Amino acid sequence: MSSSVLICDDSNLARKQVLRSLPEQWQVDIKTASNGREALTLLRDNSVDVLFLDLTMPDIDGVGVLQGIQKLNLDTAVFVISADIQPEMQNKVMLLGAKAFLRKPVNAEVLTSNLQQHGYI
Amino acid sequence: MTLSFCEKVTNQLNSGVIVLDLDYRIVFWNNFLAIHANKQFKDVCDLSVYDVFPELPKRWFERKLNGVKQLNSPSFCSWEQRHHLFELPHTRPITTDSHYMAQNVTFTPIEDKGQLTHICILIEDVTDVCHYQTMLRKTLDDLAMANRIDGLTQVYNRKHWEECLAQEFARARRYDADLALIMFDLDHFKRINDNYGHQCGDMVLIETAKVIEELIRISDTFGRYGGEEFAVILPETGIAGALDVAEKIRQRIEDIALLFNEEPINVTTSIGVATIGDDDFRYEDLIAHADQALYEAKALGRNQVAVNKTLIACV
Amino acid sequence: MSAFNLNEDQQDCLQELINVAMGQASDQLARYLDTFVDLRVPSIEQVDASSLSITLNDKTLASAIVSQGFFGYEGIRGEALLVYQSQDSLQIADLLGYEPGELSEEEQLIDISSILTTTFLNVFASQIDNQMSYSAPRLLSASQNPLVEHVENLLFHWDLALKVKITYRVTDFSFNCDMILLIPESAISNIKSVLDRILEEF
Numbered sequence: 326m327s328s329s330v331l332i333c334d335d336s337n338l339a340r341k342q343v344l345r346s347l348p349e350q351w352q353v354d355i356k357t358a359s360n361g362r363e364a365l366t367l368l369r370d371n372s373v374d375v376l377f378l379d380l381t382m383p384d385i386d387g388v389g390v391l392q393g394i395q396k397l398n399l400d401t402a403v404f405v406i407s408a409d410i411q412p413e414m415q416n417k418v419m420l421l422g423a424k425a426f427l428r429k430p431v432n433a434e435v436l437t438s439n440l441q442q443h444g445y446i
Numbered sequence: 447m448t449l450s451f452c453e454k455v456t457n458q459l460n461s462g463v464i465v466l467d468l469d470y471r472i473v474f475w476n477n478f479l480a481i482h483a484n485k486q487f488k489d490v491c492d493l494s495v496y497d498v499f500p501e502l503p504k505r506w507f508e509r510k511l512n513g514v515k516q517l518n519s520p521s522f523c524s525w526e527q528r529h530h531l532f533e534l535p536h537t538r539p540i541t542t543d544s545h546y547m548a549q550n551v552t553f554t555p556i557e558d559k560g561q562l563t564h565i566c567i568l569i570e571d572v573t574d575v576c577h578y579q580t581m582l583r584k585t586l587d588d589l590a591m592a593n594r595i596d597g598l599t600q601v602y603n604r605k606h607w608e609e610c611l612a613q614e615f616a617r618a619r620r621y622d623a624d625l626a627l628i629m630f631d632l633d634h635f636k637r638i639n640d641n642y643g644h645q646c647g648d649m650v651l652i653e654t655a656k657v658i659e660e661l662i663r664i665s666d667t668f669g670r671y672g673g674e675e676f677a678v679i680l681p682e683t684g685i686a687g688a689l690d691v692a693e694k695i696r697q698r699i700e701d702i703a704l705l706f707n708e709e710p711i712n713v714t715t716s717i718g719v720a721t722i723g724d725d726d727f728r729y730e731d732l733i734a735h736a737d738q739a740l741y742e743a744k745a746l747g748r749n750q751v752a753v754n755k756t757l758i759a760c761v
Numbered sequence: 762m763s764a765f766n767l768n769e770d771q772q773d774c775l776q777e778l779i780n781v782a783m784g785q786a787s788d789q790l791a792r793y794l795d796t797f798v799d800l801r802v803p804s805i806e807q808v809d810a811s812s813l814s815i816t817l818n819d820k821t822l823a824s825a826i827v828s829q830g831f832f833g834y835e836g837i838r839g840e841a842l843l844v845y846q847s848q849d850s851l852q853i854a855d856l857l858g859y860e861p862g863e864l865s866e867e868e869q870l871i872d873i874s875s876i877l878t879t880t881f882l883n884v885f886a887s888q889i890d891n892q893m894s895y896s897a898p899r900l901l902s903a904s905q906n907p908l909v910e911h912v913e914n915l916l917f918h919w920d921l922a923l924k925v926k927i928t929y930r931v932t933d934f935s936f937n938c939d940m941i942l943l944i945p946e947s948a949i950s951n952i953k954s955v956l957d958r959i960l961e962e963f
Binding site: 513 | 789790792793857858859863864865867868871872875876879880883895897898899900
């Protein structure tokens with residue numbers, strides 16, 4: 326069975342970077358969102374297994390999405406992929422239930438090992 | 447010791463190159479330093495930079511190099527903020543006033559296989575730049591001053607005085623503040639010139655300017671408006687305060703004891719006072735009102751203070 | 762539309778590169794300064810010479826401006842302007858860990874400017890496999906509003922420029938400053954080829 330994946334980032338380039346970094350053998354059905362509001366709508370209306378989430382976005386940002394997920398009580402696994410890598414921000418998103426914090430630009434090996442670690446591949 | 451090609455080239459530079467290891471020991475310096483610090487490289491090799499240059503501000507230097515190491519980025523020190531870092535003699539010992547070479551210093555990280563291994567210090571001799579810049583700055587300051595000062599009396603000239611008035615006027619309008627203007631003209635000045643000559647007239651103007659400048663407050667702006675006419679801007683001053691100052695000016699000028707060729711010269715002045723009113727939209731309005739009052743004072747017999755007519759009711 | 766305008770993909774790519782550089786730079790700065798540093802999402806816009814001074818002028822009076830040139834391989838070059846308000850410069854000694862009176866205010870400004878500029882641009886350069894060199898930072902003026910004047914002097918050299926504005930905030934020290942990167946017309950086309958190369962890889 327393939328996993329349902331959502332990539333949320335306001336940058337087209339960043340979405341492509343994530344897409345290209347996903348392990349080849351991973352059977353996935355991929356959706357994308359370019360801001361937090363779009364992502365929350367997709368999350369609410371679909372069952373999403375894994376969310377790759379940027380933090381700095383217009384409208385609703387990554388932190389807002391994490392809060393929304395908690396409010397909607399979804400069991401989506403969130404991997405934050407962010408340019409803002411200061412420890413304060415990492416702590417904040419981990420407390421909001423993110424599975425892992427990956428720094429941008431995302432690296433395929435790091436992404437794969439994180440997915441393995443959490444049992445998604 | 448055989449020199450590498452790069453070392454030979456570095457020795458031709460008219461700038462100093464010092465390379466330090468991470469413990470701040472000197473591992474290289476070029477000919478420029480051998481000459482200017484008057485020490486051969488072999489005599490300083492492996493010595494701490496602090497031992498070779500005890501004048502270095504150690505805390506500052508350490509902080510600077512820490513930044514270079516930690517952020518892996520260059521850092522700079524310009525003569526404009528710190529004239530020199532290293533006490534090296536310069537090549538223009540006679541024409542400059544500093545003992546040491548003015549320097550621009552750059553600190554850059556040197557990496558080997560992604561690891562920071564050394565710090566390179568580049569020292570540029572900018573004594574000439576410093577010298578000419580300093581001269582230029584002084585000349586510009588002198589020029590700016592000369593532009594504002596009346597050559598004869600050494601008080602503000604009309605152009606600068608009017609600029610000050612324009613500013614004070616705008617401020618008073620904006621904050622609804624008081625502003626007064628005093629304009630005064632020496633009585634029968636033409637007679638002094640005719641009877642005693644222009645040298646005497648000049649002397650009277652100079653002495654008048656001197657005593658009035660001593661009299662006015664620091665916040666007031668005093669200038670020569672033209673010929674034998676002077677003017678004072680009094681910010682935050684109402685009519686009563688302005689009249690008080692005007693009367694002091696009148697009295698002071700009457701009291702000056704001037705001698706020309708051992709002959710006493712008597713001088714008096716007629717003074718016009720105006721304060722900013724609701725109908726004054728331009729600073730020129732205020733000048734016109736003070737001027738009108740000044741003519742009034744002349745018409746009433748000179749050596750007295752007059753207030754602009756529109757204000758008389760308030761006094 | 763001018764031939765120098767970035768297309769949507771190029772703009773997105775540059776924005777993302779800058780965001781990532783901003784993140785890493787603020788992390789490095791936070792470690793160095795030992796406090797949380799917030800870099801706000803920058804604005805990138807194409808400005809022409811005549812409107813540049815107007816777009817810069819919308820800010821309140823700057824108390825000090827420090828300029829530092831940067832240049833890398835592949836013809837990437839420009840000038841960074843660090844713009845400070847008077848209340849910001851009072852915080853710098855604290856921020857850099859200097860004793861009161863140890864350094865003149867001017868020297869502090871130069872120091873912090875150089876740190877902010879080189880940290881950000883080094884990270885940015887490494888993302889595009891480049892390496893930056895820098896000219897010594899220069900204090901343009903410690904009073905009045907010299908930003909527009911300075912920019913007007915620059916205009917002799919270019920008609921169009923890319924303007925990137927980044928705002929630094931160090932909340933613990935109530936320190937803010939704006940970094941404006943001006944990239945002249947001739948360098949824009951070089952940046953565009955670099956961006957195209959990156960985009961091609963995806």
